[in-house]
Amino acid sequence: MTLVQRLRTEPGVAEVTGDPSFVSRDGRSAYLSVTLAVPPDSPAAVDVVRRIRASPAAPGEVRVGGPTAEFLDMSEETQSKTWLVIGLVLGLSFVFLTVILRSVILPLKAIVMNLLATGAAYGLLVWGFQDAHLAGPLDFVSSGSVQVYLPLTAFALLFGLSMDYEVFLVRRVQEEWRATGDTEHAVAVGLRHTALPITAAAAIMAAVFGSFVTSDILEMQQIGFGLAAAVLLDATLVRIVLVPAVMRLASSANWWLPAWLDRWLPHIDA
Template sequence: MGTTALDDTPTGRASTALNTNFPPGALSPVEIIATGPSDTPLTADAEARVNRFLTEIDGDARIDTVLPAQLNDGRMLAMAIPSVTFDSMAATDLVRDLRNTAAGAAGAEIRIGGSTAEFVDLSDEMTTKLPLVVALVLTASLVFLIAAFRSIALPLKAIAMNLLATGAALGITVAVFQWGLGENVLDFTSPGFVQVYLPTVVFALLFGLSMDYEVFLIRRIREYWDASGDNQRAVAAGLTHTARPITAAAAIMIAIFASFLTADILELKQLGLALAVAIDAVLIRLVLVPALMRLLGGWNWWLPALRFRPPNTRAPRAAAE
């Protein structure tokens, strides 16, 4: 976690002294809670198995020391001090390995907690829910765009272009902050990962911002199409009248988000770079979208007609006498 901006504060000085004179994991030890099934007291055999588990993990190179366990009402609490920083990939791997090992302790339920464990659980939860978020956003966008553009091809194209823009922004952010490309230029040290919330936040923000550009451009093209019926002329005229406003709006947002890169907090740098990427406004909205609309021609404006046959309201023929 990049918090160099806090180095001169009391909290920052305390953290520096702690990291300098004590194991890196002392800032956030791994909490180990052992109980019997359904939070019942441990039996003598189960307690022995828990002690063997603690002895086993004490030999792990990623653990500096395991503090003496405390026993209270048949339940055991122990603290393991990692030899790695609590927000590193090695620490998250340690928590996952401890949980896998703890699952084999018969007769005891061993739970692994602490700050790193919270990060692991949060990461798993957000990773699991991300496909649902993406599906909901795409479905809602498709429905609204079909209603707004009265077309099938344009909404599908808009969603594909927005996904391309989001994927490009996240890919560049991963290359810079996870792989460490450009560390010296942006003045940071790569932790080897990006923040877990970044894909969800960047997808939601970029998708919304990209859709603004898309609607602005396509609505103007639609106006010229309705007036002339000439797709090539409508695309050219719509692009001519919206290029400047789109470029100006994109330049303002790029300047705002790029200012995050000057922060000493790594999370802000990652978010700023992901949102400041100009691929969407420059390459996609002003090059790819018009080019695809030119190639699609009349298919841009195709929408299947929904024809409903009215019910037969004619009175039945009178029965013959």
């Protein structure tokens, strides 16, 4: 069976065509055009590319290009670097907050809270776009997946925005705690002074990101919806409710820092 015949029997392939003009002068390579019977950005199309690459029915090397192959290559490269990026972001965030807040508990709490908001945004993306519950309101046809680069991109952007709100709130609480030594009072004062600015800033960001859902491009809709949902969740449920509640419950443990670490870390007053 020739490669053309093999490809024509492949599930998900509609047609295979070749052109004599695309054969190299030495006759050792040729170009084939494969038309898929499934959407090029669907999981079924990716499976076709994987099967062709894994078991080519040809004596030489078979290389697959085009949008689906590019999508697959980007997906594999992104997945291979995901944990490295997440580890760097979490590690650097922890170090930065430990230096600024002079605490071990608060950086850990901030990371957990930020991951909660990001995870909730991922869930909404899957519900709305992968499961197609928003297909009607937003007028799109679901491919059964979200863009491969979106989770990692959204994680980096949202973690940066979340840290802004975190530092803004907790630094105000810390200032009041240093002045009074009363954690409950400090949390109340910090929340009273920062809740409105945080909510207003989040509303602006959510409006900007949310405007992307009016686009006719599915990728833009996914990015806009995911970022807007995460910002709203973080600035309301997480930053205004959960963070103050956890700090109130932790009480004096919020400010715990080992003496040896306190001596080793640089002192930054702002």
